[in-house]
Amino acid sequence: MNEVVEHAPNNPFAKAAPQHISAGAVAIESERAVAEAQGRLVIAKRFPRDEAAAFARAMEACRRPSLAEVANYRFPRGGQSVEGPSIRLAEELARCWGNIAYGMRELSRRDGESEMEAFAWDQQTNVLSTQTFTVRHLRDKRGGGEKLKDERDIYEVTANMGSRRLRARILAVLPPDLVDAAVEECRRTVKEGGGQKPLADRVRGMTQAFVKLGITADMIAARLGRPLDTITPDDLAEYLGIFQSIRDGASNINEWFGAKQDAKPAEGSKLDRLEQAATAPCAQGEG
Structure with missing residues (x-):
């Protein structure tokens, strides 16, 4: 028994x-x-x-x-x-x-x-x-x-x-x-x-669960360092563990996403490139 x-x-x-x-x-x-x-x-x-x-x-x-x-x-x-x-x-x-x-x-x-x-x-x-x-x-x-x-x-x-x-x-x-x-x-x-859901559906479900904790898809992608559609099964296992840790109070959001989130605006991408492209002809003309 x-x-x-x-x-x-x-x-x-x-x-x-x-x-x-x-x-x-x-x-x-x-x-x-x-x-x-x-x-x-x-x-x-x-x-x-x-x-x-x-x-x-x-x-x-x-x-x-x-x-x-x-x-x-x-x-x-x-x-x-x-x-x-x-x-x-x-x-x-x-x-x-x-x-x-x-x-x-x-x-x-x-x-x-x-x-x-x-x-x-x-x-x-x-x-x-x-x-x-x-x-x-x-x-x-x-x-x-x-x-x-x-x-x-x-x-x-x-x-x-x-x-x-x-x-x-x-x-x-x-x-x-x-x-x-x-x-x-x-x-x-x-x-x-588990032979059930496709990886993309499981990633989508994970992302929705994170949103309920106040963690956006952009924050996840910033920490991951690449788009969410490139998440591998190993990545999924890691992020599910992070989600469980935050939800249970073993860690907090800032410990996992704070630094990455703060650093994200410094990654000049589209906006910076557009500004550089707009000012480049002026600089050449002045020369």
Whole structure:
């Protein structure tokens, strides 16, 4: 039996409950959580994962274009582009591998910040990976951060910051060779297109997705250094990774397109050539 619990509300390894909850309620909840955790361990031992079948399921999932196109993301580091598996791929691998519970929860809230915990638990091997972190209730804006008061806004910013930690916790309990094989299989699926859409249609869809983030086709072409109709499958895989990174908050637009966009007007092309052509006869006549 392979079980995956997504964003489990009850972590058996949770920190102390908030003070406004009565001690009796805390004791009852703690006993229930311990019993639930023990039950999960027993079930995982009785129905262990078939690793060969789980690996095959993961590779089959990576051949789906819908997953492959959101499976990898890129982020700039030291002047280079680094690629890694996204939270979507991590969650899918946890589902395929089985007997893994994962999630994130708010431990406490103080004025202007939340203490959060992300965890992943391999119930079969009883390996637990946790990370506690603090999220400030701020939204980055030009001129400084905007303080958040609305519960929905606070939830969104904590979930966004937590997704990266959750991704790391899930990957920490998964076999590295499984993750590496999945990343490569997804990259291959993106390049081959899954045998469905022509490359031109996929490039058009990618461009439309970038526009929703405020990134125009001209900005993409400027960074690429050539027209969009010359994009190769390798280019497409790279830019889908960049899109995923920006959308998930792992990087920002300026890190990928800012410098190229600023440099674009300096590339004198048609306008400069027309001006030069218009002034050239005058210069010859004056000579």
